[in-house]
Amino acid sequence: MADFTSEFWSWFIIVLVVLSFIGIILLLRWMSVKEPSGDKPQTMGHVWDEDLEELNNPLPMWWLVMFYITIVFGIVYLALYPGLGNIKGLLDWTQESEYTEEIRVADEKYEPLFLKYSQTDLAQLSKDKEAMKTGERLFINYCNVCHGSDARGATGFPNLRDTDWLYGGEAETIKTTIMHGRQGMMPPWKDMLSNADATNVVDYVLSLSGRRFDQKAAESGKVKFEQLCIACHGADGTGNKAMGAPNLTDGTWLYGGSKSAIRISILNGRNGNMPAMADFLGETRVHLLAAYIYSLSNESE
C-alpha cells in the first residue's frame, strides 16, 4: 500500500471516491425513473434521417442491475482491501503479507528437500542428477543475471564452468564464496606508473601468457612488476587464490586480454563484487548451489 506524503492526499482520495459513489448512484436512480407522462415516452427533440427520434426511456432493467452489482462489488472491495486513501481494509491485506505468505508456503514445501540435500557431502551431492536439476533452477533464478544462464560468465563476471578459479574450485571454497561473497581488490596504478611504465608492464604481462610482446619493454616492465605486483599476483604471475588475484599466465582473462583491456585493468584497477548470499538464500540453498557449481567443472568424474 502506497504511503501518502501527507494525510491530506489520503482524505482527498477518500472524499473523491465516496462522492463518486454517491454521484453514480444518484445518476442511476435518476436514469431509472419513468417519466409520469403516461405510456408514450418523451422525445428529446433530436431527429435524424427524417424519422429516427431520440426518446427518453429509462435504462433497461438488466443493465441497471449489472451496474448496481458493480457498485456493490466496489464498496465491498474497498471495505475489505486497501484502496480508500490510507485505510487498510478489514482483511488487513498487504502486498508484503501476500508475498511473505507465498514464500512461507514455498519454503514449507521445499525446505525439507533442501535440508536433506544440505546434509549430503558437496562432492557426492554434485553427482545426484535430481538435485542438480534443482540446483540449476536456483542458479537460473539467482545467478544468471551476472554469470549467464549457462554459467559461462561475461567480462568482469567469471566463467564458472572452466577449471580456472579466482578463489579456488574446491567444493568447500565454492560454498564459502557463495555464502560470504568476494571482493576483488586490484588497486589502480595510474599514480605510480608513467605512460611508458604502463606500456612496459603490459608487455611483461603479455609475455607471461606467451603472447607477442616487445622484449625490451617487457624487461623494463618486469622490474616494475616485481616492485608492485608480485605481492598479489605472485613472483611468477600465477596469482593468489586467497585474495582472488588472477593467474596472469593462463590465457583466461576476467576483464579481457587485449592490450588496451589489460592497460585499463592496471591503470584504473578492478573491483569485482560477488554478493554474499548467506542471508538472502540461507545455507541450505547455498549448499545445493555450491554442489551445482562444483558439478559444472567436475562433470566427467
Ligand code: HEC
Ligand atoms: C551481481 C552480480 C553477481 C551475482 C548475482 C552473482 N555473482 Fe558470483 N560473482 C560475481 C563477480 C563479479 C565475481 C568475481 C568477483 C571478483 O572479481 O573477485 C563472482 C564470483 C563468483 C564465484 C567465484 C569464481 C572463482 O573463479 O573463484 C562463484 C563460485 C560465484 N560467483 C557463484 C555465484 C552463484 C552460485 C551465484 C548465485 C547464487 C552468484 N555467483 C551470483 C558476480 C555475481
Ligand code: HEC
Ligand atoms: C593488492 C593486490 C594486487 C596488486 C598489488 C596487483 N593486483 Fe592485479 N589484480 C588483483 C586482483 C584481486 C585482481 C582481480 C580483480 C577483480 O576480481 O575484480 C587483479 C586483476 C588484475 C588484472 C586483470 C586480470 C584479468 O583476468 O582480466 C591484471 C591485468 C592485473 N591485475 C595486473 C596487475 C599488475 C600489472 C599489477 C602491478 C602493477 C597488479 N595487478 C597489482 C590484485 C592485485
